[in-house]
Amino acid sequence: MTAEAGPPLLEVRGLGKRFGGFVALEGIDLTIAKGERLGLIGPNGSGKSTLVNCLTGTLHNETGSIHFEGKDLRGLIAHERTRLGLARSFQLPKPFHSMSLADNVRIPLLYTVNARQRHALSDAQIDERCQELLSHVNLADKARRRPRDLTQVEMRKLELARAVATQPTLLFADEAMAGLSHSEIEEILAVLLRLNEEGITIVLIEHIMSAVMSFSTRLMVLVAGHKIADGPPQEAIRNPEVERAYLGE
Amino acid sequence: MRVSNSLFWVLIVAVGTVFVVASRLTITNEYFYFAGYVVLEYIVLSTAWNILGGYTGYTNFGTGAFFAAGAYSAAVLHKLPATLHKTFDITMAPVPLPVMIVAGGLVSGLMGLGTGYLTLRLRGVFFAIATLAFTIVVQTLIVNWDYVGGSRGIYIIRPANAPLGGGYIQYLFSLMTLLAVVSVGIARTIERSRFGLGLNSIRDDELAAEASGVPTLRMKLISTALSGALMGMAGAPLPYYVTYLDPASSFNLAYAVNSVAMPVIGGMQSWIGPVIGSILLGTIQQLATVTISSALNLLIVGVLLILFVVIAPNGIVGLVQAWRRREA
Numbered sequence: 050m051t052a053e054a055g056p057p058l059l060e061v062r063g064l065g066k067r068f069g070g071f072v073a074l075e076g077i078d079l080t081i082a083k084g085e086r087l088g089l090i091g092p093n094g095s096g097k098s099t100l101v102n103c104l105t106g107t108l109h110n111e112t113g114s115i116h117f118e119g120k121d122l123r124g125l126i127a128h129e130r131t132r133l134g135l136a137r138s139f140q141l142p143k144p145f146h147s148m149s150l151a152d153n154v155r156i157p158l159l160y161t162v163n164a165r166q167r168h169a170l171s172d173a174q175i176d177e178r179c180q181e182l183l184s185h186v187n188l189a190d191k192a193r194r195r196p197r198d199l200t201q202v203e204m205r206k207l208e209l210a211r212a213v214a215t216q217p218t219l220l221f222a223d224e225a226m227a228g229l230s231h232s233e234i235e236e237i238l239a240v241l242l243r244l245n246e247e248g249i250t251i252v253l254i255e256h257i258m259s260a261v262m263s264f265s266t267r268l269m270v271l272v273a274g275h276k277i278a279d280g281p282p283q284e285a286i287r288n289p290e291v292e293r294a295y296l297g298e
Numbered sequence: 299m300r301v302s303n304s305l306f307w308v309l310i311v312a313v314g315t316v317f318v319v320a321s322r323l324t325i326t327n328e329y330f331y332f333a334g335y336v337v338l339e340y341i342v343l344s345t346a347w348n349i350l351g352g353y354t355g356y357t358n359f360g361t362g363a364f365f366a367a368g369a370y371s372a373a374v375l376h377k378l379p380a381t382l383h384k385t386f387d388i389t390m391a392p393v394p395l396p397v398m399i400v401a402g403g404l405v406s407g408l409m410g411l412g413t414g415y416l417t418l419r420l421r422g423v424f425f426a427i428a429t430l431a432f433t434i435v436v437q438t439l440i441v442n443w444d445y446v447g448g449s450r451g452i453y454i455i456r457p458a459n460a461p462l463g464g465g466y467i468q469y470l471f472s473l474m475t476l477l478a479v480v481s482v483g484i485a486r487t488i489e490r491s492r493f494g495l496g497l498n499s500i501r502d503d504e505l506a507a508e509a510s511g512v513p514t515l516r517m518k519l520i521s522t523a524l525s526g527a528l529m530g531m532a533g534a535p536l537p538y539y540v541t542y543l544d545p546a547s548s549f550n551l552a553y554a555v556n557s558v559a560m561p562v563i564g565g566m567q568s569w570i571g572p573v574i575g576s577i578l579l580g581t582i583q584q585l586a587t588v589t590i591s592s593a594l595n596l597l598i599v600g601v602l603l604i605l606f607v608v609i610a611p612n613g614i615v616g617l618v619q620a621w622r623r624r625e626a
Contacts, residue, residue, distance in 0.1 A: 107505060126515075127508040136509070143506035145499050147567070156499050159492050161511030215511055 056119060058083045058219055058250055059104070064113030066096075066103055066274075073099045074274045077113065081219065081252065086245050088265030088282060089254045092294060095271040097254045098140055101221045105137045106130040118218070132161050136217030138208040140224040140254075144196035150207060151179045151192040157214035165216075178214075186210045186240055202233040209240055219250045226257050234260050262286075270294070303490060307483050314479035318472045322464060331467045335539060337580035338474040339532050343553060344560035344572035345481040346528035351558065352566030353494060354521045355501030356417060360429035361557040363436040364526045366548040367409055368402030368533030373446050373543050375401055376454055392457065395473065395535060402534030403527040409436075410526020414519035421504070430554075437549040451544025454537040470535050481528045485569040497521055529557075552596060556580075559603045565615025574614050 061079040065072070074096045081087055091097050102108040104115060106127035115122040117133055125133070145153050158178055163169040170178065183189045186206035191198065199207060205225050212220055222241060226234045238260055245251050255261045261268065261282070268285035270278040278288040285291060301309070325331065343361055350356050375398045379390040416428050441449045460469035488494040499507035500514050508514050537543045556579065564575025579602065583595045610617050 105509065107508070127505075128511045128513050131509055131511045139506065139509075143503040145502040145506065147498060147502050148495075152495065156495060156507070156512065157510040160496060160513070164511060211506075211510060 055083070057081060057116075058085075058118060060114075060116040061104070062114050064100070064103060064110050064115065066099055066108060066110050072274050074103065074110070077271075077276055079269065079276070079279075081250060083218075083250055084245070084248070085250050086241075086264055086266045087250075087252045088261040088268045089252055089271065090256070090258070090261055090268065091271035094273075096274040097271055098223060099274075100271065101137060101223055101252075101254060104130075105135055105221060128160070131157075131215050131217075132165055134216070134218035135221075136212040136215045136219070137221040138205075138212045138223055138225055140227065142196075142204040142208045144199075144204065144207055144211075146196050149193050149195060150183055150188055150199075151176075153196065153207060154179050154182045154211050154214040157211055161215040182210045182214050185213070185243075202229050202236060205229065205233075205237055206240065209237070209244075213244060213249070217249055219252070220244065221252045221254065223254045224256065225253070226255060226260055238264055258286075303487055306486055310479050310483055314475050318475050321471065322468065328465065328467055331465075331471045332539075333584040335467070335471050335474050336584060337577060338471070338478045340556055340560060340576040340580045341478040341573055342474070342481045342532035343529055343557040344564075344576045345478075345485045345569065346525045346532070347557040348561040348566055348569075348572045349485060349488060349497075349528070350521050350525040352561050352571070353488065353497040353501065354518060356421075356518070356522070357423075357426040357558070358413070358429045358522075358525070359426050359554045359558070360413065360433045361529055361554045362549040362551065363429075363433040364406040364409060364529035365533035365536075365553050366440065366545070367406045367436060368399075368530030369536040369543055369548045370440055370446050371402040371405045371530065372398035372534040373452055373454060373537045376537060377445070377452075394461075395469075395538065399473070399477070399531050399534040403531040406530020406533070407523045407527030409530075410523040411519055413526065414515075414522035417515070417518045417522070433549060433554070437545050440545050440549075447544065449545060451542055452537075453542050454540075456538050456541060466538065470539055473535055474532075477528075477531055481532075482569055482573060484524070484528070485572075489569050493517070493520075555596060555599055556583075559599045561613070563602055563606045563613055565613030567612065568615050571613050571615045578614075 057080045059079070059081040061077055064074055064077040066074040077100060089097055089100070099108065103110040106122070106125060106129070117130070117135060120133065122130060145156065155175060158170065158175050180189055180192060183192050186209060188203060188206055188210065196204060196207060209222065209225060225241070226237050229237065234257060241251055241253065241264060253261060253264055265282050267280065268278070268282040269276060270285055270288070270291050272294040277290040277294065278285040321334070343365065347358060347361060350358050375393040379392055382388040382390050413429065413432065416425060420428050440446060446452055456466045460466040462469055462472055488497070496507070496512045496517050499510065499512050500517060504514055533548070536548060540547065560575030560579050561572040562575070563579060564573065565571030579599060582598055586594045586598055606613060
């Protein structure tokens with residue numbers, strides 16, 4: 050899906066976050082258009098996950114503003130932002146380990162989709178939707194199993210399925226391919242590309258450059274809490290500052 | 299067989315009624331009412347504890363505070379008519395025990411709500427330590443509150459006549475049966491509801507729950523308030539049971555230890571776990587008290603708790619489920 054013209058989906062101005070004396074993010078400006086596939090890269094500790102945490106409401110940013118679909122997100126906590134359409138997957142998968150895979154995706158359906166809609170989904174509709182979400186990531190046959198029975202790539206897929214169950218407009222996939230083999234990375238990329246085709250704008254936070262380059266239509270680079278590049282992927286990685294950050298002086 | 303919620307409520311109310319009627323018809327020795335009351339009290343306490351500890355994943359060592367708050371609320375209401383008469387020359391009828399139970403529930407429920415706000419900043423072991431410290435704070439306040447007897451305690455004279463016929467201990471036994479039925483019914487209803495699933499998601503991973511749209515703070519507040527309220531309701535009849543209420547016994551650590559141990563031994567994932575744990579441990583403790591020594595009670599609990607944590611961390615219910623899976 051190509052980025053749509055018109056008002057931005059997400060608009061961030063001058064975002065800053067500190068942990069005591071440590072400046073994790075400073076003066077971050079970011080605009081994301083509907084339908085975009087944005088790659089977000091940077092060395093470890095550059096502030097990628099902190100930025101996602103601030104945008105999704107897990108952390109509170111001290112400075113700057115965040116507007117999503119024109120709505121100011123100030124004061125909204127994580128579950129309220131999820132209900133608006135901002136979803137995320139976690140760098141380390143965080144499944145609900147005591148529940149079946151079906152219940153893992155049932156939670157967002159009950160608490161986000163049903164909370165958003167005037168007419169709540171019936172139990173039968175929810176069951177059907179759970180099955181549908183799991184079959185999208187080839188986990189339908191394991192719907193009654195627990196997350197402990199899953200492989201690493203299946204765990205990542207469950208993480209994505211649970212995020213998608215919130216029916217998001219914007220999805221942050223935080224290192225969804227970390228620790229996976231080449232073929233498994235291809236599987237996750239295929240899932241993400243399909244989700245984008247279905248209309249979900251995706252921000253991919255990733256270290257695996259081949260995956261980021263093949264997926265992204267735009268690339269943003271963070272170093273030490275500052276944005277040093279933002280543009281078409283090929284241009285962004287040739288930026289001298291980016292080369293310096295990754296390859297050294 | 300899947301039992302619907304309304305059918306379950308009908309069943310446990312019927313079981314409770316049959317239990318009370320049968321006990322009135324068959325038991326003549328009052329000791330059995332005293333012993334049974336304690337077991338029923340632990341069913342309420344451990345079920346209440348499990349709503350926060352088992353379903354939501356927040357370990358509460360402050361059972362004593364909520365329980366005693368209920369007991370002292372009842373003591374205050376017991377003294378109220380005499381105080382009003384003496385101070386303002388106002389005549390007031392004695393407050394009925396069911397009203398005291400509701401009041402005890404409200405006071406402890408509000409305390410639970412306050413504890414819920416601790417979860418904003420404290421999780422895991424830090425929350426558990428905070429609840430233990432909370433017990434000490436509440437106990438210190440009571441020790442220094444002269445109106446309810448301070449550290450020396452307060453004598454409570456039971457009303458001469460018990461409602462529902464029979465002796466007063468039989469009345470207390472019936473009320474505690476009702477409280478046990480209500481608390482088990484509430485726990486089971488929560489367990490099978492959307493709310494219960496939400497609480498479980500908080501227990502499994504709070505960040506992921508929040509990211510899935512679960513309003514974690516609101517749900518934790520409901521959980522702590524409900525758990526606290528049920529504990530307070532269990533404590534409200536205590537002054538009439540012991541007839542002498544003092545901080546040392548009403549804040550006894552045994553309440554906290556037992557209300558943790560019973561769900562752990564029975565199984566924390568299901569409403570039946572705390573019930574099994576309470577009946578098992580409560581009965582063993584009562585037997586040990588009359589046959590060996592009352593000092594042995596906590597030793598038995600401690601040894602069983604260690605055994606279960608090591609050998610069967612999912613409790614008796616977990617053992618049965620594992621056995622069923624193997625058979626299937």
